[in-house]
Amino acid sequence: MADQHPDAPTWSYAPDMSQAAPATSSASVETVLAQLRARGGRVTTARRRLLQALFESSEHRTAEDLAAEIQELAPDVHISTIYRNLDELERLGVLVHAHLGHGPATYHLSSVAHSHLVCERCGVAIEAPDELFRGLAVDAQAHFGFTIDPRHFAVLGRCKDCSGDTPA
Amino acid sequence: MADQHPDAPTWSYAPDMSQAAPATSSASVETVLAQLRARGGRVTTARRRLLQALFESSEHRTAEDLAAEIQELAPDVHISTIYRNLDELERLGVLVHAHLGHGPATYHLSSVAHSHLVCERCGVAIEAPDELFRGLAVDAQAHFGFTIDPRHFAVLGRCKDCSGDTPA
DNA sequence: CCTCTTTCGCAACCAGGTCGCAATTGGCTA
DNA sequence: TAGCCAATTGCGACCTGGTTGCGAAAGAGG
Numbered sequence: 001m002a003d004q005h006p007d008a009p010t011w012s013y014a015p016d017m018s019q020a021a022p023a024t025s026s027a028s029v030e031t032v033l034a035q036l037r038a039r040g041g042r043v044t045t046a047r048r049r050l051l052q053a054l055f056e057s058s059e060h061r062t063a064e065d066l067a068a069e070i071q072e073l074a075p076d077v078h079i080s081t082i083y084r085n086l087d088e089l090e091r092l093g094v095l096v097h098a099h100l101g102h103g104p105a106t107y108h109l110s111s112v113a114h115s116h117l118v119c120e121r122c123g124v125a126i127e128a129p130d131e132l133f134r135g136l137a138v139d140a141q142a143h144f145g146f147t148i149d150p151r152h153f154a155v156l157g158r159c160k161d162c163s164g165d166t167p168a
Numbered sequence: 169m170a171d172q173h174p175d176a177p178t179w180s181y182a183p184d185m186s187q188a189a190p191a192t193s194s195a196s197v198e199t200v201l202a203q204l205r206a207r208g209g210r211v212t213t214a215r216r217r218l219l220q221a222l223f224e225s226s227e228h229r230t231a232e233d234l235a236a237e238i239q240e241l242a243p244d245v246h247i248s249t250i251y252r253n254l255d256e257l258e259r260l261g262v263l264v265h266a267h268l269g270h271g272p273a274t275y276h277l278s279s280v281a282h283s284h285l286v287c288e289r290c291g292v293a294i295e296a297p298d299e300l301f302r303g304l305a306v307d308a309q310a311h312f313g314f315t316i317d318p319r320h321f322a323v324l325g326r327c328k329d330c331s332g333d334t335p336a
Numbered sequence: 337c338c339t340c341t342t343t344c345g346c347a348a349c350c351a352g353g354t355c356g357c358a359a360t361t362g363g364c365t366a
Numbered sequence: 367t368a369g370c371c372a373a374t375t376g377c378g379a380c381c382t383g384g385t386t387g388c389g390a391a392a393g394a395g396g
Contacts, residue, residue, distance in 0.1 A: 007306055008306070009306055009307050009310035009311065010178065010303050010306070010307055011307060012311075013311050037393095037394090040341085040342080041342075041343090041393095042341085042342055042343060042392080042393045042394075043393075043394095044342090044343065044344080044392080044393075046343085046344075047343090062383090063383080063384080064383085076344090076345070077344085077345085078344075078345050078346065079383095079384090080344085080345075080346080080347095080384085080385075080386085081343080081344060081345070083383095083384065083385075084343080084344085084385090085343095099321075101321070103382085103383085104382080104383060104384090105383085105384095117308055117312060117314045117316070119314075120317065120320065126312050126314060128308075128312070132304065132307055132308065132311070133304065135178050135303035135304065135307070136300065136301065136303065136304045136323070138176070138177055138178070139177050139178055139179065139300055139303070140285055140296075140300065140323070140325070142177035143177065143180075143181050143300070144285060144294050144296070144327075144328070145327065145328030145331070146285045146287075146294060146325055146326070146327055146328065146331075147325045147326045147331045148285070148323050148324070148325040149288065149324050149325040149326070150323065150325075152288065152324045153267075153269070153321050153322065153323065153324050154321065155304070155308070155316050155318065155321065155323070156316070156317050156320045156321050157308070157314055157315050157316040157317040157318075158314070158315045158317070159312075159313065159314055160312070160313030160314065163313070163314075163315045205363090208372085208373080209373075209374090210361075210362045210363075210372090210373055210374065211362075211363090212361080212362075212373090212374065212375080214374085214375075215374090230352095231352085231353085232352090244375090244376070245375085245376085246375075246376050246377070247353090248353085248354075248355085248375085248376075248377080248378095249374080249375060249376070251352095251353065251354075252354090252374080252375085253374095271351085271352085272351080272352060272353090273352085273353095
C-alpha cells in the first residue's frame with residue numbers, strides 16, 4: 001500500500017453555508033404523527049409537544065431539557081413519558097441519541113445526525129462532518145471487518161483552547 | 169491535497185506475536201507502592217491487593233470485577249474503597265479507565281492502554297492499534313485544532329459477525 | 337357514546353458511582 | 367515499642383440518569 005506523509009490531512013473541508021431553512025428536514029411533526037397512527041399508535045399531546053420541541057431546534061438536548069421545555073406548557077407530562085416516547089420515536093427511526101461523554105444522552109432528529117468531537121476539559125462539542133471518519137471507517141472495515149458508527153458515541157479529546165493545559 | 173482512492177486502507181497491520189511475558193510492563197506492584205509512599209500516601213492491604221489484581225491480568229475489568237476478586241481474600245474491602253483507590257491510582261498515572269459503551273467503566277494499567285472497537289450488538293471489544301487512528305488524529309488536528317484521545321471512549325459499531333444482522 | 341387498547345402519571349426501583357463521617361491504621365518520631 | 371496524627375477505611379446515605387409495574391385516563395374505530 002502507498003503510504004502518504006504521516007502528517008498530511010487526508011481530506012479538506014469548507015463549512016457548508018447553504019442551509020438557510022433549518023428543521024423540517026425530511027419530515028414534519030404531522031408526518032411523524034401520521035406514521036405513528038398508521039402503526040396503531042395514538043397521537044397524544046405529550047407526543048405532539050415532544051416532536052415540536054425536537055423539530056424546532058437542532059441542538060443537542062437531553063431528556064431533561066426536553067422535559068423542561070414541554071412542562072412549561074404541560075406541567076403534568078412526566079419524565080418517564082418523555083423517555084418512553086423518545087424510545088418509541090427512536091424505534092420508528094425518527095430520532096437518534098448520542099453520548100457526548102459522561103452525563104446524560106442527547107437526542108436529535110436522525111435527519112440532522114452527525115458525529116462529535118468533545119473536549120474532555122471544557123466540554124465543548126464540535127460537530128464533525130462524516131468525511132472526517134472516512135479513513136477510519138475504511139481501515140476498520142479492511143483490518144477488522146468492523147463497521148463504525150461514529151455518531152453514537154463522541155470522540156473525546158482536547159479542543160484547540162484546552163490542548164496546552166494541564167491534564168486535569 | 170492529493171486524494172487517494174476512497175476505499176483504499178491507509179495502513180497495514182500484522183498482529184504482534186512477540187510478547188511472551190505480559191504484565192509488569194514498566195512498573196511492578198512494589199514500585200507503584202513506593203511512589204505512593206513517596207507522596208505521603210500509605211500502603212494498605214486494599215491498595216496492594218488492588219494493584220496485584222491489576223498487574224496480574226490485562227483484561228478489561230470493572231470496579232465490581234476487581235472488588236469481587238479482592239473480596240475473595242479480604243471480604244471487608246468496600247466497593248467505595250475500590251473506587252477511591254482507582255481514582256487515586258489514575259491521578260498517579262498508573263492506570264486509566266475506558267468506556268466501552270453503556271455500562272460500567274473498565275480499568276487497566278496505563279502501560280497497556282489501547283483503543284477499542286466495540287460491537288453495539290454483541291458487545292465484543294476489539295483492541296485497536298493506535299495506527300488505526302492516525303488519520304483521524306491528523307485530520308481532527310488539521311481541521312479543528314482538536315487532539316483526539318481515542319483510548320478513553322470506544323468507537324462503537326458492528327463487528328464482522330453482526331454487520332449483516334437486523335438493526336436491533 | 338362504547339369499547340378496546342394504547343398511553344399516561346406516578347412511585348418504586350435500578351445501575352453505577354460519590355460522599356460525609358466516625359473508627360481504624362500506617363508510618364514517622366522518640 | 368509506644369505515641370501521635372494524618373491518611374485511609376467501612377459504612378450508609380445520597381446522587382444522576384434511566385427503567386418498570388400498575389391502575390387510571392384517554393385515543394380511535396365502530
